[in-house]
Amino acid sequence: MTLEGRIREMWNDFRTLSAAVSVQQGINAKRAYIESRQSMIDDMIVDAIKNASPLEAFALLDGVKSLVGRELLLRNRTSPDGHTDIVFHGVHPKDVSYLIASDPGTCAISFYQSPDHDFWALMTYIDNGKIKAETILIASNDTGHEVYRQLVSLSRSQLWRIPAETEKTVVPLLFLFGNELIPRLERMREECRIILIPHKWLHLLPLHLMMARYGDTVVFLDLVASAVTYASSITCFEWGGKPRFRPFKNGQAEQSHLPKPDLKVLLACVDVDNLGAGAQMEIDNYTHTLYDSPEKRDIVTDASSIPIDMSPYLIFIWSSHGRSDPTSWKNSALQFGDRAFTAMNIIEEWNLSNALVGILSACETGVDYSIDGALDEYSGLDMALHIAGASSVLSTMWRVEDRLAAFVACSLFEGALQGHRPSEFLRLIRYMLITGRWYDMIEKNYSQDKVDISLPADKRARRMRNLEGWLSIPKDAFAHISSWGVFRCFGRW
Numbered sequence: 001m002t003l004e005g006r007i008r009e010m011w012n013d014f015r016t017l018s019a020a021v022s023v024q025q026g027i028n029a030k031r032a033y034i035e036s037r038q039s040m041i042d043d044m045i046v047d048a049i050k051n052a053s054p055l056e057a058f059a060l061l062d063g064v065k066s067l068v069g070r071e072l073l074l075r076n077r078t079s080p081d082g083h084t085d086i087v088f089h090g091v092h093p094k095d096v097s098y099l100i101a102s103d104p105g106t107c108a109i110s111f112y113q114s115p116d117h118d119f120w121a122l123m124t125y126i127d128n129g130k131i132k133a134e135t136i137l138i139a140s141n142d143t144g145h146e147v148y149r150q151l152v153s154l155s156r157s158q159l160w161r162i163p164a165e166t167e168k169t170v171v172p173l174l175f176l177f178g179n180e181l182i183p184r185l186e187r188m189r190e191e192c193r194i195i196l197i198p199h200k201w202l203h204l205l206p207l208h209l210m211m212a213r214y215g216d217t218v219v220f221l222d223l224v225a226s227a228v229t230y231a232s233s234i235t236c237f238e239w240g241g242k243p244r245f246r247p248f249k250n251g252q253a254e255q256s257h258l259p260k261p262d263l264k265v266l267l268a269c270v271d272v273d274n275l276g277a278g279a280q281m282e283i284d285n286y287t288h289t290l291y292d293s294p295e296k297r298d299i300v301t302d303a304s305s306i307p308i309d310m311s312p313y314l315i316f317i318w319s320s321h322g323r324s325d326p327t328s329w330k331n332s333a334l335q336f337g338d339r340a341f342t343a344m345n346i347i348e349e350w351n352l353s354n355a356l357v358g359i360l361s362a363c364e365t366g367v368d369y370s371i372d373g374a375l376d377e378y379s380g381l382d383m384a385l386h387i388a389g390a391s392s393v394l395s396t397m398w399r400v401e402d403r404l405a406a407f408v409a410c411s412l413f414e415g416a417l418q419g420h421r422p423s424e425f426l427r428l429i430r431y432m433l434i435t436g437r438w439y440d441m442i443e444k445n446y447s448q449d450k451v452d453i454s455l456p457a458d459k460r461a462r463r464m465r466n467l468e469g470w471l472s473i474p475k476d477a478f479a480h481i482s483s484w485g486v487f488r489c490f491g492r493w
Contacts, residue, residue: 007052010044011092014063017041021067027329030068031377042115049112049120054133058122059093061110065197066232066378072347073236073387097131099238100124103193105226107185108234110197111207117148119202121181125188138180147173151201163482170205171481178210182224191226193423193493195237198230199376206397209485222430227423229392229489232378241391241492263354265290266297266413267313269306271320271336277469278406282319284466285410289417291459303339311351315416316358316390317409322381332381334360343384350388357422358382358390359412361405382490392422393490400486404478407438407470408487423489433484439475442467 017037024030034041041064048057100106107125114120119138126132139147150169157166185192196207208228210221221228231237268286272279283299290297298313300306310316321335332343352358360381382395394412396405408429415425432438446467449460478484 003051006047007056010048010052010060013040013044014060018063018067022071027068027072030071034064034067034377045112046114049114049122049135053093054122054135055093055096055124055131057135058108058110058124058133059096061112061122061199062096062197062234065110065199065376066236066383068377069232069379069383069387070236073239076347076387076389077239077242096124096234099234100126100131104129105191105193106195107188107192107225108195108197109181110234111199111202113148113200113202117144119144119147121177123181123184125192127188134184136180136184138177143176147176148201151204154204155201163480167482171211173205174207174210175213177205177207178212178219178221181210182212182219182221185221185224186219191224193227194221194225194229195234196228196230197233198378203378203380206485206488208488209481222427225427227421227427227489227493229423229491229493230382231491232383236383236386237492240386262312263314264296264298264312265293265417266315266317267300267307267310268297268317269300269319269336270317272301273337274321274335275319276402278402278404279319281403281466281469282406282410284462285406286317286413288459288463288466289410289414303336306336309351310355311353311389313352314354314356315413316352316355316385317361317413318359319361319405319409322360322396329379329384332379332384334381343379343381346381346384347387350385352385352389355385355390356392357412357416358385358393359409360385360393360395361400361409380490386491391492394422394426394487395490396486397488398482398486401478401483403470403473404433404483404486407478411438421493423493426487426489429487430484433478436475436479438478439471439473442470446471 017034021030021033024033045057045061045064048060052060096108100108104126107123110122110124112120112122118140121136121138122133123136124131124133150173154166154169157169185194198205198207208221208230212219229237231240266286268282270279270282272283283301286297286299298307318334323331323333323335329344329347330342333340334346335341380395382393385393394408408426411429411432412422412425415428416422429438432441446464449455449463449467452460455463
């Protein structure tokens with residue numbers, strides 16, 4: 001069979017696979033169906049990477065990424081009383097080209113780990129007005145097996161719970177990937193916005209912290225990208241920003257909502273009874289930011305007051321404890337007091353259809369410790385919020401100190417109010433944490449607010465106490481990579 005014939009046969013096989021997954025009843029049945037054909041999928045992907053064009057290989061790989069999560073996301077974008085027979089048959093190269101070409105600053109990097117533990121990156125971008133794609137071998141043979149062993153070790157050590165120890169493993173891996181990818185990104189003529197699409201065990205790595213060494217100089221990904229976000233597939237990235245739809249009429253779907261003037265700005269759920277000093281700092285900050293518009297915010301501090309309908313809110317913030325087992329929708333959960341909200345609860349019950357951004361400042365809301373060796377099916381809490389309707393989700397890849405979580409959540413909230421894209425503003429926050437400029441900014445605000453007679457006395461006194469709390473933290477408290485690197489953006493920019 002000719003190469004062209006083999007590629008055509010692979011497309012047909014992937015379309016058949018996707019259609020079969022779509023008609024399976026229930027999440028477990030869908031997962032079981034994919035798992036029963038995983039060997040076939042792996043063989044075809046390896047064949048595509050080695051023999052097809054880079055763009056075709058990228059599209060074929062993307063067609064089988066997170067099939068179940070993609071199915072849930074697509075169905076959740078349709079009205080329950082409308083047609084829900086959407087069947088996604090895989091991304092065609094022309095679809096990838098259209099998505100990238102519609103935003104020339106976009107660069108999508110899809111990762112793949114073969115059954116033999118070869119690690120690949122497939123990079124697609126626009127160069128001089130033309131679609132470009134590269135297939136990059138990151139590690140193979142003994143190096144590939146060593147990368148796999150390191151990832152297994154990380155899954156057992158739970159990443160940065162012991163920063164000094166796990167840093168010995170994590171940083172060399174970030175250099176391994178960064179040394180291959182960052183020089184290629186630097187050759188692009190403008191700063192790009194990067195979509196990272198991990199695969200299997202690579203969900204463990206904070207790939208947004210990739211770095212490259214040039215002599216004695218270390219260059220982080222943040223220096224060559226204006227924004228970095230994660231996605232489980234190109235389709236989930238593209239559809240994640242779309243609203244829900246009304247039932248089909250004359251073969252066309254109609255948008256079920258337009259921006260409403262009565263939408264509230266903020267729903268913040270802060271578990272003050274089980275978090276430290278950062279919880280009250282967070283509440284004080286939200287109160288101060290919107291003190292002129294209390295009707296535009298709801299701040300919830302006990303689980304019984306969490307609203308059933310979350311659709312009126314533009315920004316959703318959740319500050320509590322969390323646990324992550326993203327291979328199981330039922331075992332990943334956000335804890336609030338004595339109540340647990342599983343990823344399955346979020347997908348089935350929460351309606352975040354108007355949320356431009358969801359901020360999960362709970363611990364471990366975007367990390368995959370329990371890796372499923374058979375499936376590439378990312379099922380994290382951030383993905384659950386994305387399926388529930390949130391366009392962008394900020395999550396944490398390991399445990400986070402509560403005052404740091406509060407600072408990042410508050411900063412992202414204020415950035416969102418100013419119209420900044422979450423992923424771009426997160427890059428600025430990381431810079432502030434590394435350099436200590438976060439402290440300088442709070443010190444400046446303290447000096448200005450102290451003499452601001454336009455603030456009512458009680459509000460100014462509360463604001464002063466809040467800022468003094470931040471200033472009691474050492475300036476370099478968050479300068480280590482295990483602190484400033486914990487947050488990531490998932491979904492849209």
